[in-house]
Each structure stands twice: as C-alpha cells, then as structure tokens.
Amino acid sequence: MAIDPASPVPKYLQLRDLLLDWIVETGLSVDDPVPSERELGARYDLSRMTVRQTIDLLCSEGKLYRVPGKGTFVARPKIEMSLALASFTQDMLARGYRPGARDLIRRIIPASGHIARMMDIPPGSPVHHIERLRTADDEPMAVERSNIPVSIAPNLDSYSLSGRSLYQILEQEFGILLDSGEQTIEAGICDAADARLLGLPHGSPVLSMQRRSFGKGACVELAISTYRADRYQLHSRLDPRQ
Ligand code: 16G
CATH class of the missing domain: 3.40.1410.10 (Chorismate lyase-like)
Known part of the structure; x- marks a missing residue:
C-alpha cells in the first residue's frame, strides 16, 4: 500500500494506518525498532515533518515509544x-x-x-x-x-x-x-x-x-x-x- 495524494485523509493519518499494518504484517513485537524518520520518508515519499507528525501521534497513542539517541520502538499493548x-x-x-x-x-x-x-x-x-x-x-x-x-x-x-x-x-x-x-x-x-x-x-x-x-x-x-x-x-x- 502507498500514500494516496488524492485522498481527503491527511497524509500523516494515512501513514499511521500503513505503519500499524506494516508492524502487524512484518510480525514486529514489543521493543522492536521501527525504521527511522528518514527511511520512512524515503519509503513513502513524504516529508520528514509529516513522518514526525505520524510518529508523534503513535507515541501519544501508546503504540510506539522513543528513546532519545536510539530510535523509535514498538510499545507494549495497553x-x-x-x-x-x-x-x-x-x-x-x-x-x-x-x-x-x-x-x-x-x-x-x-x-x-x-x-x-x-x-x-x-x-x-x-x-x-x-x-x-x-x-x-x-x-x-x-x-x-x-x-x-x-x-x-x-x-x-x-x-x-x-x-x-x-x-x-x-x-x-x-x-x-x-x-x-x-x-x-x-x-x-x-x-x-x-x-x-x-x-x-x-x-x-x-x-x-x-x-x-x-x-x-x-x-x-x-x-x-x-x-x-x-x-x-x-x-x-x-x-x-x-
Ligand atoms: C476494581 C474497582 C474498585 C474495587 C476493586 C476491588 C474501579 C475502577 N474498580 O478495581 O472499585 O475496589 O476492583 O478489587 O474503581 P479487588 O477485589 O481485586 O480487591
């Protein structure tokens, strides 16, 4: 799946769903790292700011967590x-x-x-x-x-x-x-x-x-x-x- 530029759904929300699907499909589990903002931007052809918005959202939803200097990881389910x-x-x-x-x-x-x-x-x-x-x-x-x-x-x-x-x-x-x-x-x-x-x-x-x-x-x-x-x-x- 890719980002649909014609969709009325904002890109950062499309990316949220894509990332959540990707985590399930690739079988990532708790504490596994997710790709960096740079890699995600390149993979989905999105600006770094949009990717950051998505990661911020997923962190505030408790789906991911950040470790400064280390990266972003899959959080434990609530x-x-x-x-x-x-x-x-x-x-x-x-x-x-x-x-x-x-x-x-x-x-x-x-x-x-x-x-x-x-x-x-x-x-x-x-x-x-x-x-x-x-x-x-x-x-x-x-x-x-x-x-x-x-x-x-x-x-x-x-x-x-x-x-x-x-x-x-x-x-x-x-x-x-x-x-x-x-x-x-x-x-x-x-x-x-x-x-x-x-x-x-x-x-x-x-x-x-x-x-x-x-x-x-x-x-x-x-x-x-x-x-x-x-x-x-x-x-x-x-x-x-x-
Ligand atoms: C629940 C109740 C609490 C109660 C407790 C007894 C909420 C949200 N929940 O947590 O009122 O005192 O169960 O638990 O208030 P226990 O029988 O395991 O001690």
Missing part, C-alpha cells in the same frame, strides 16, 4: 479494562496478568459530605477508607481509594488485603454480593503524590474513575481511582438498544 462490575483481581486474571495490591492507607474515617451524599449514608458515619496501589505483574497500574460503610462490613479492617480480593472478602466474609454499579471515567492529570506511586512523571495523563457499587439497593463501595492512561484503555461492547 491493558484493556472491561466496563463490568468486576474486581481488579478478576479483570487482571482474565487478561493473563498477576494482580497485586499494596496497602497505602487503611483506616476508619467519618464520611465527608461528598462521600455521605454519594453513598446515601449520614454525614459523619464511619466508613472504611482503603487506599491501595494496584499492580499487574508487579507493575503499578492504579491508585484505588475505596470507601465502605462500617455498618455493612463492621470488622473489615481486621482482614488482610494483601493477596486477597476486596470483593471476595465482602462476599465470603460479609455475604455482600454486588449486583449493580455505575462508573464515571474522566481524563485527568496525575498529581505529584499519585505520580510518585505510579512511577510516572508529574502531570502524566491518567484516567480518573469514580465507581459506586450496590448490593441489594444499598451503596457498598464508593471508589475513586487513578489509572495510568499510558497502560490502560477501556473496552466495552456497544448495545444498540441503550
């Missing part, structure tokens, strides 16, 4: 997160990664006005506040901040969460089955604290998620989480009836 009421553990296992969690904060706090409103509980009522760094194959992926009313899981704080799924503990120890949920996802910028935890430069793009999970009509968890946008993408099936 992890797909399903928009289901699944736990991090389930989601990672289903995708072939080893899930992990490191406790950052675990304490009982009085529900703030926001938490109380979101969870439909009285302001000031006690909630378990759990902050965890979530990992996949030991790589930091997300900072999750969960709030769970003490009234529904009184001694949750006595259960270790290392190596065990929160949703599994809620089900097995407290008989709480999550039956519905809602989630909002926004683009965001990593603050200094989360950047340090996730091993990212301050100001990196993230996916900010707020999830409310319900069991028998009551709000069980309000989770406010920060996921790395360079390693994560959301995947959902589309239903024409919704």
Whole structure:
C-alpha cells in the first residue's frame, strides 16, 4: 500500500494506518525498532515533518515509544479494562496478568459530605477508607481509594488485603454480593503524590474513575481511582438498544 495524494485523509493519518499494518504484517513485537524518520520518508515519499507528525501521534497513542539517541520502538499493548462490575483481581486474571495490591492507607474515617451524599449514608458515619496501589505483574497500574460503610462490613479492617480480593472478602466474609454499579471515567492529570506511586512523571495523563457499587439497593463501595492512561484503555461492547 502507498500514500494516496488524492485522498481527503491527511497524509500523516494515512501513514499511521500503513505503519500499524506494516508492524502487524512484518510480525514486529514489543521493543522492536521501527525504521527511522528518514527511511520512512524515503519509503513513502513524504516529508520528514509529516513522518514526525505520524510518529508523534503513535507515541501519544501508546503504540510506539522513543528513546532519545536510539530510535523509535514498538510499545507494549495497553491493558484493556472491561466496563463490568468486576474486581481488579478478576479483570487482571482474565487478561493473563498477576494482580497485586499494596496497602497505602487503611483506616476508619467519618464520611465527608461528598462521600455521605454519594453513598446515601449520614454525614459523619464511619466508613472504611482503603487506599491501595494496584499492580499487574508487579507493575503499578492504579491508585484505588475505596470507601465502605462500617455498618455493612463492621470488622473489615481486621482482614488482610494483601493477596486477597476486596470483593471476595465482602462476599465470603460479609455475604455482600454486588449486583449493580455505575462508573464515571474522566481524563485527568496525575498529581505529584499519585505520580510518585505510579512511577510516572508529574502531570502524566491518567484516567480518573469514580465507581459506586450496590448490593441489594444499598451503596457498598464508593471508589475513586487513578489509572495510568499510558497502560490502560477501556473496552466495552456497544448495545444498540441503550
Ligand atoms: C476494581 C474497582 C474498585 C474495587 C476493586 C476491588 C474501579 C475502577 N474498580 O478495581 O472499585 O475496589 O476492583 O478489587 O474503581 P479487588 O477485589 O481485586 O480487591
């Protein structure tokens, strides 16, 4: 395939698709180098500026990455997160990664006005506040901040969460089955604290998620989480009836 100069599609976008096809066809894998901007320009008869625009785009999409002085390489594919009421553990296992969690904060706090409103509980009522760094194959992926009313899981704080799924503990120890949920996802910028935890430069793009999970009509968890946008993408099936 070649660039079509008569196409209404800008050349840098045509080159993007050609390069992605070429990577698949030639069987390039993660960390393999792609040809230099000069070689690509010559191969597709394009200016260096157009080629750079394409490479910039593919880098910002997380498909390629640059190493100064070395070249441009194929990036690892992003992890797909399903928009289901699944736990991090389930989601990672289903995708072939080893899930992990490191406790950052675990304490009982009085529900703030926001938490109380979101969870439909009285302001000031006690909630378990759990902050965890979530990992996949030991790589930091997300900072999750969960709030769970003490009234529904009184001694949750006595259960270790290392190596065990929160949703599994809620089900097995407290008989709480999550039956519905809602989630909002926004683009965001990593603050200094989360950047340090996730091993990212301050100001990196993230996916900010707020999830409310319900069991028998009551709000069980309000989770406010920060996921790395360079390693994560959301995947959902589309239903024409919704
Ligand atoms: C998911 C949930 C989180 C929940 C966690 C439990 C989001 C986006 N996702 O990551 O709310 O606390 O699963 O995971 O908020 P676990 O059962 O593996 O501990």
